Amino acid sequence: xxxxxxxxxxxxxxxxxxxxxxxxxxxxxxxxxxxxxxxxxxxxxxxxxxxxxxxxxxxxxxxxxxxxxxxxxxxxxxxxxxxxxxxxxxxxxxxxxxxxxxxxxxxxxxxxxxxxxxxxxxxxxxxxxxxxxxxxxxxxxxxxxxxxxxxxxxxxxxxxxxxxxxxxxxxxxxxxxxxxxxxxxxxxxxxxxxxxxxxxxxxxxxxxxxxxxxxxxxxxxxxxxxxxxxxxxxxxxxxxxxxxxxxxxxxxxxxxxxxxxxxxxxxxxxxxxxxxxxxxxxxxxxxxxxxxxxxxxxxxxxxxxxxxxxxxxxxxxxxxxxxxxxxxxxxxxxxxxxxxxxxxxxxxxxxxxxxxxxxxxxxxxxxxxxxxxxxxxxxxxxxxxxxxxxxxxxxxxxxxxxxxxxxxxxxxxxxxxxxxxxxxxxxxx
Amino acid sequence: xxxxxxxxxxxxxxxxxxxxxxxxxxxxxxxxxxxxxxxxxxxxxxxxxxxxxxxxxxxxxxxxxxxxxxxxxxxxxxxxxxxxxxxxxxxxxxxxxxxxxxxxxxxxxxxxxxxxxxxxxxxxxxxxxxxxxxxxxxxxxxxxxxxxxxxxxxxxxxxxxxxxxxxxxxxxxxxxxxxxxxxxxxxxxxxxxxxxxxxxxxxxxxxxxxxxxxxxxxxxxxxxxxxxxxxxxxxxxxxxxxxxxxxxxxxxxxxxxxxxxxxxxxxxxxxxxxxxxxxxxxxxxxxx
Numbered sequence: 001x002x003x004x005x006x007x008x009x010x011x012x013x014x015x016x017x018x019x020x021x022x023x024x025x026x027x028x029x030x031x032x033x034x035x036x037x038x039x040x041x042x043x044x045x046x047x048x049x050x051x052x053x054x055x056x057x058x059x060x061x062x063x064x065x066x067x068x069x070x071x072x073x074x075x076x077x078x079x080x081x082x083x084x085x086x087x088x089x090x091x092x093x094x095x096x097x098x099x100x101x102x103x104x105x106x107x108x109x110x111x112x113x114x115x116x117x118x119x120x121x122x123x124x125x126x127x128x129x130x131x132x133x134x135x136x137x138x139x140x141x142x143x144x145x146x147x148x149x150x151x152x153x154x155x156x157x158x159x160x161x162x163x164x165x166x167x168x169x170x171x172x173x174x175x176x177x178x179x180x181x182x183x184x185x186x187x188x189x190x191x192x193x194x195x196x197x198x199x200x201x202x203x204x205x206x207x208x209x210x211x212x213x214x215x216x217x218x219x220x221x222x223x224x225x226x227x228x229x230x231x232x233x234x235x236x237x238x239x240x241x242x243x244x245x246x247x248x249x250x251x252x253x254x255x256x257x258x259x260x261x262x263x264x265x266x267x268x269x270x271x272x273x274x275x276x277x278x279x280x281x282x283x284x285x286x287x288x289x290x291x292x293x294x295x296x297x298x299x300x301x302x303x304x305x306x307x308x309x310x311x312x313x314x315x316x317x318x319x320x321x322x323x324x325x326x327x328x329x330x331x332x333x334x335x336x337x338x339x340x341x342x343x344x345x346x347x348x349x350x351x352x353x354x355x356x357x358x359x360x361x362x363x364x365x366x367x368x369x370x371x372x373x374x375x376x377x378x379x380x381x382x383x384x385x386x387x388x389x390x391x392x393x394x395x396x397x398x399x400x401x402x403x404x405x406x407x408x409x410x411x412x413x414x415x416x417x418x419x420x421x422x423x424x425x426x427x428x429x
Numbered sequence: 430x431x432x433x434x435x436x437x438x439x440x441x442x443x444x445x446x447x448x449x450x451x452x453x454x455x456x457x458x459x460x461x462x463x464x465x466x467x468x469x470x471x472x473x474x475x476x477x478x479x480x481x482x483x484x485x486x487x488x489x490x491x492x493x494x495x496x497x498x499x500x501x502x503x504x505x506x507x508x509x510x511x512x513x514x515x516x517x518x519x520x521x522x523x524x525x526x527x528x529x530x531x532x533x534x535x536x537x538x539x540x541x542x543x544x545x546x547x548x549x550x551x552x553x554x555x556x557x558x559x560x561x562x563x564x565x566x567x568x569x570x571x572x573x574x575x576x577x578x579x580x581x582x583x584x585x586x587x588x589x590x591x592x593x594x595x596x597x598x599x600x601x602x603x604x605x606x607x608x609x610x611x612x613x614x615x616x617x618x619x620x621x622x623x624x625x626x627x628x629x630x631x632x633x634x635x636x637x638x639x640x641x642x643x644x645x646x647x648x649x650x651x652x653x654x655x656x657x658x659x660x661x662x663x664x665x666x667x668x669x670x671x672x673x674x675x676x677x678x679x680x681x682x683x684x685x686x687x688x689x690x691x692x693x694x695x696x697x698x699x700x701x702x703x704x705x706x707x708x709x710x711x712x713x714x715x716x717x
Contacts (some may be wrong), residue, residue, distance in 0.1 A: 020584045021467045047445055050536065050539055050544070051544075051644045051646055052544075052644070053544075054539065054543070054544030055544045055545060057544075057547075058543065058544065061671060109713035122652065131707075192637075195690060223688070224688040224689040224690045225689065225690045225691045226685070226689035226690065226692055227690075227692060227694075229691040230646075230681075230689075230692055230693060231442055231446075231654075231678075231681075231686075232439065232442050232678070232681060232682055232685065233444065233684065233685075234434060234435055234436055234438040234685070235431075235435055235682070235686045235689060235692070236685070236689060238431045238434060238435070238564060241564070242431070242564075252518070254546045255546065255641045255642040255643065255647065256641075258548060258641040258642050259640070261642045262555050262556060262568075262640075262641070263568065265556035265558075266556075266557070266558040266566065266568030266569075266570070266571070267434075267566055267568075268558070268560065268566055282545075282546075284512065284545045284547075285546055286644060288546070288547065288548035289548075290550045290555070292551070292555075292556065339505070384498075422614065
C-alpha cells in the first residue's frame with residue numbers, strides 16, 4: 001500500500017512538473033518571472049517540521065520570527081520596496097513529500113526563491129525540483145558531497161539554479177584526526193558505520209574515512225555496515241576490544257549510539273576517545289546519557305563563540321544563540337546558525353538581483369554571492385565544486401558543567417583558526 | 430568465546446523482543462485482532478514513564494507501578510469505546526483503524542513532547558554488568574529485562590490456566606460465538622484482554638525508555654520484531670512468543686558476528702525459514 005502511495009505522489013509530481021515545464025517553455029521567449037504584481041516577494045522554505053528529522057527544524061519558528069522582524073519594513077531593491085513573505089512547508093522528513101511540497105511552492109505559491117535545510121533527505125529532492133523548474137534555490141545542513149554527487153552533479157559544469165553551503169566529509173576527517181592527535185592512543189580506531197547514506201559515505205574505502213586514516217597511521221577496524229535501530233552491538237564491541245581500539249568513530253543515529261555506548265560499558269570496552277557524527281549533535285541526546293556523555297567529541301559546525309555576525313540583523317553568533325535560549329528556554333543547537341544564514345544569503349541575493357521577480361536575475365545574483373554570514377563567509381565561486389561554498393568546521397567535546405548540563409568546548413580548529421578553542425582534548429575516563 | 434558471548438547477548442535481547450511481542454500475541458490470541466499501532470502504544474507508555482519520572486523524580490523502575498495500571502485502563506477504555514466496534518467478520522477494519530491510530534499517536538506525541546529524543550536514566554544499573562570472564566559479561570539491564578519477560582509470560586500463563594477469567598478468555602479465543610451462548614459478554618472480555626495486553630505494553634515501554642533513546646516516530650520500527658517473534662513462536666502461544674523472541678535475538682547476534690550487515694537480515698531469514706518449514710509457528714496454540 002505504501003508503494004502504491006509513493007508511486008502516486010511521484011506520478012503527481014511528475015505530471016505537475018511536466019505541466020510546469022510545458023507552461024514555462026511556452027513563455028520562454030520572454031523573461032521568466034514569478035507572479036509578484038502585489039509587490040510581495042515570496043520565499044519558499046521546506047523544512048522537516050515533523051517526523052524523525054524534526055529536531056533539525058526546532059529553531060525554525062525563532063529564526064522566522066527574527067527574519068520577519070528584520071523585514072517588517074520590506075526589502076528595498078533597486079528603488080522599489082517589496083514586502084517579504086516566507087511560506088513554510090513541512091517535508092514530514094520524507095523525501096517524496098519534500099519534492100511534492102517544493103512543487104506546490106513553485107507552481108501554486110509561485111515563490112521567487114526557495115530555501116531548504118536539514119539533511120540530504122530534504123535538501124536533495126527540493127533542490128532537484130528547483131533545478132527542473134528553473135527556480136533559484138539555496139540549501140544547507142547537508143555535507144556537500146551527498147548534495148552534489150548524489151544529485152548527479154558534474155564537477156565541471158555544476159548546476160544552474162541550485163546552490164549549497166555547508167562543509168564536507170574531508171573536513172570531518174581532518175577535524176577528527178586533529179582531535180585524536182592530541183592524545184596518546186594505540187592509534188587503533190573502531191568504525192561504526194550504518195548502512196545508510198551517511199554511513200556508506202563515511203565508510204567508503206576511497207572517498208570516506210579508510211584511506212586518509214591509513215595514510216595518517218591509524219588502523220581502522222570496520223566490522224561492516226549495520227542496520228539502523230539495531231538492538232545489539234556486542235559483535236562490534238568484542239571486535240574493537242580484541243584489537244585494542246582506543247578510539248571509536250562513526251555516524252550513528254542517537255538511539256543506536258546510546259545502545260552502543262551503554263553496551264560498551266556493560267561489556268567493559270572503554271575507549272579513550274569517541275568521535276561521533278550525527279548522534280551527539282543535539283545536547284538533549286548527550287544529557288540523556290547521564291554522566292556517560294562527558295568528553296564525547298564530534299564535528300562542530302557552529303557555536304555561539306564563532307566570531308561571525310548576521311548580515312541582516314547585525315547580531316553576533318552569541319546573540320543569535322542567546323536569543324533562542326531566551327525565547328524558548330532551551331540550549332542552543334548547531335542548526336540555528338545555519339537556518340539564520342539561509343535567509344541572510346536569500347535576502348542578499350534578492351537585494352542584489354535588481355528585479356526579484358526575475359528568476360534568472362536572482363540566480364545570477366546568487367551565483368555572485370560573497371557574504372559574511374553568522375556561519376562564516378558564503379562565496380559560491382570558491383567552493384570545491386561549482387555551486388558549493390564551504391563553511392568552516394571545527395571539532396569539540398561535550399563537557400559537564402556550565403549553564404546547561406553539558407557545554408560544547410571547541411578543541412580543534414585547524415581548519416578555521418579564527419574560531420577560538422575552549423580547551424584541548426581530554427580522554428574519556 | 431566471542432561466539433558464546435554473542436549468543437548470550439542474543440538470548441537476553443530475545444527477552445526484550447518477547448516483552449515487545451507479548452501484548453501483540455495476547456490480543457491476537459484472544460480476539461484475532463492485529464494491532465498495527467502496537468509499537469506506538471509502547472512509545473506512549475515510554476512517554477507515560479517519562480512524565481512520572483519528571484513529576485516525581487523517582488527511579489524509572491518505580492514508574493512501572495503507575496504506567497502499568499494506567500495503560501491497562503487506557504487499553505480497557507479504548508477497546509470498549511473504539512476497537513470493539515471494528516471487530517467482526519472482516520479483518521480489515523481493525524487493521525485500518527489501528528493503522529490510523531499509529532499515525533495519530535505519532536503526531537499527537539510530536540505536538541505534545543516535540544521531536545526531542547528522550548530517555549530515562551536508570552543510573553548505575555545502565556552500565557553495571559556481571560563479568561564472567563575476559564570476553565563474556567552479562568549486563569544487569571539486559572538480565573533484568575530478560576527476567577521480567579520470563580515473569581510476565583509465566584504470570585500470564587498462570588492467569589490463563591488457573592483463573593476463571595483466564596478460562597473465559599481461552600474459551601473466547603477458541604470459539605467466540607459459543608462463549609456468547611454461554612452467557613459471557615464478549616465486549617467486556619475483549620476489554621479485559623486489551624487491558625492485560627496494554628499492561629504488558631506498559632512494562633515494555635518503561636524498559637524501552639530506560640534502554641535507549643525514543644522519540645514519537647520510533648514505534649513502527651519496534652512493531653516488526655514483535656510481529657516476527659509472535660509468528661515464529663506460533664500465534665497466540667505465549668511461551669512460543671518468548672521462544673520466538675530468543676530465536677530472533679540469537680539469529681541477529683550470530684548474523685552480526687559474521688558481519689554486522691547480516692545482523693537484522695539474519696533475524697528476518699530465521700523468520701522466513703521458520704515460516705517455510707513450520708507455517709503455523711513453532712508452538713501453534715493447542716486446540717481444545
